[in-house]
Amino acid sequence: MTQLPQSTERKLGLVIDLDTCVGCHACVIACKGWNTENYGAPLSDQRPYGDEPMGTFLNRVHSYEVQPEGGAAQTVHFPKSCLHCEDAPCVTVCPTGASYKRVEDGIVLVNESHCIGCGLCAWACPYGAREMDQAEGVMKKCTLCVDRIYNDTLPEEDRVPACVRTCPAGARHFGDFADPESNVSRLSAERGGMDLMPELGTAPVNKYLPPRPKDSWDEDSVLAPFLEPVVSDAGGFLGWLDKQLSRLPGDTHREER
Amino acid sequence: MHPATSVILFTTLSGVGFGFLAWLGVDPSPPTGLGAFWAFTLAFGLAVGGLIASTFHLGHPERAWRAFSQWRSSWLSREAICAVAALLVMAVYAAALIFAGRHLPLAGWIGAALSLLTVFTTSMIYGQLKTIPRWNTPLTSALFLSYALTGGALLSGRITAAVMLLVITALLQFTWWRRGDSALAESGSTLGTATRLSDRGTVRSVAHPHSSPNYLMREFIHVIGRKHAQKLRIIALLLTAALPILILVFIPAPTVALALAALIHLAGVATARWLFFAEAEHTVGLYYGLR
Structure with missing residues (x-):
């Protein structure tokens, strides 16, 4: 049924830490690897070894440059997958009931045997989280690895989405946002978790943690006092060496500020 | 689109x-x-x-x-x-x-x-669709209904109604285009709100997720459409309204005039509909730094 549930018992989702993400794309590969051989149709590729290779991905990493006024530019890597919105516009537009949001955990899924491949849900999603598989003709999207997180045959540490499990930087976190004490709720509260395009009223479950502010050259260094020379006028052999070396040209020693 | x-x-x-x-x-x-x-x-x-x-x-x-x-x-x-x-x-x-x-x-x-x-x-x-600000207006419904009634009036041989509706449709189409041109800017969605990074500086896309275009880019980002948009709009207005009105007013044989006017009108509607899609900007384009 493509009407959205009034509320869901749990709100499973991801916290993505833009401060920590190094843009390695490991989550993209882990996602493709797991999801091409598990839930639903495989994620096909077109011309994988030809000109303009193209394929279905449920997670993609963008890279942005943020240029502050008068400061140094900052690179922000930006992984993007389904945000499992509470008010998911992709679900309500579906004419067949193939798209649905689960009452028990809030995961937005596609029943691929009912999907007619009209593509309207991809049009309704502001984030580009849904992709039509070019080989299968059905809509593919992040399942939050629904076939991992409840999978008793996997070791417990693997019962998280593949992207979270693989992230070498620890930039991705999985949990239940309905529980205010969960790891993701606390992280989001502490670090000011953000909704993407809040003006569209989709109420995303996934939150993005903003990059922490960078220090600047003008600020006093915390460590500088500890790095002051302990002995300013060295005597003995070292004193002699210092004097002799200072006489030679090519000294690149910078004047202390 | x-x-x-x-x-x-x-x-x-x-x-x-x-x-x-x-x-x-x-x-x-x-x-x-x-x-x-x-x-x-x-x-x-x-x-x-x-x-x-x-x-x-x-x-x-x-x-x-x-x-x-x-x-x-x-x-x-x-x-x-x-x-x-x-x-x-x-x-x-x-x-x-x-x-x-x-x-x-x-x-x-x-x-x-x-x-x-x-x-x-x-x-x-x-x-x-809120994701496509150019379409997200009640004017879209008015425009589609107006086109349907106009084409229907031509085919059912109602010359007076057709001429009046042709004028109304042309005005509606013009208004819809005018509104559409500022719709994305007025929607408030930018790369800044899409990434939520705008409060720390100007955001610019420096690398797309993959080296070649994907389904999302093919479906939602259509740059060619806008290159000739102004010329195509004039052609569309000439075909949908101006020529059919002239034909209906000046050709004395009503059957011939209606058939000719309807055919030209339909060609114009198809042109306008092509623009309807080709010009439309989807919010996904923001993530790619494109429209």
Whole structure:
């Protein structure tokens, strides 16, 4: 049924830490690897070894440059997958009931045997989280690895989405946002978790943690006092060496500020 | 947005087909016998032809029957139901006129209402999408209905109504374009809100996720459409309204004038519909630093 549930018992989702993400794309590969051989149709590729290779991905990493006024530019890597919105516009537009949001955990899924491949849900999603598989003709999207997180045959540490499990930087976190004490709720509260395009009223479950502010050259260094020379006028052999070396040209020693 | 031929054909042909059916339904003295046969063949041909064309872009057209199930939330589902209901009621109305020479005004009015409702549901599929600010306005519905009524008036031979509707449609189309040009900016969505990084500086896309375009870029980012947009708009206005009006006013033979005007008008509608898709900006484009 493509009407959205009034509320869901749990709100499973991801916290993505833009401060920590190094843009390695490991989550993209882990996602493709797991999801091409598990839930639903495989994620096909077109011309994988030809000109303009193209394929279905449920997670993609963008890279942005943020240029502050008068400061140094900052690179922000930006992984993007389904945000499992509470008010998911992709679900309500579906004419067949193939798209649905689960009452028990809030995961937005596609029943691929009912999907007619009209593509309207991809049009309704502001984030580009849904992709039509070019080989299968059905809509593919992040399942939050629904076939991992409840999978008793996997070791417990693997019962998280593949992207979270693989992230070498620890930039991705999985949990239940309905529980205010969960790891993701606390992280989001502490670090000011953000909704993407809040003006569209989709109420995303996934939150993005903003990059922490960078220090600047003008600020006093915390460590500088500890790095002051302990002995300013060295005597003995070292004193002699210092004097002799200072006489030679090519000294690149910078004047202390 | 990618201007898919199947969807342009569908909205153009079905629009005028249902518009024609609506005029036939409310006609106080509709044609009977062979005249009715040809009129309804044309109307049903356009409406059904367009609907069939729309299934060409589906990944699984064999499951299209499932689209009748979600009328509570989906405008696409509502459209499917309205279209079939309109065609069924109008089939009864048409059969009575063709085979029995009987006029069933009640069936005609219900069929006409359902036909226009079908056009309205089609327009809402596009008009409801917040992701495409250019479409996200009640004006989209007014525009689609206006086009349907205009094309229908031409095909049903109502010269005075057609000329008036041609003027109204042209004005609506112009207004819709004018609003559309600032719609994305006024929606407030930018790369800054898409990434939520705008409070720390100017955000710029430096690397797309993959080295070559993907489904999202093909579907949502269509740059060529805007290159010749102004020229195409003038061509569309000439074909949809200006030429048909001149033909209707200055060619004395009404049948010839109507046929010619309708054909040129349809070519114009197809041009305008191509622009409708090609010019539309989707919020996904923001993530790619493109429109």
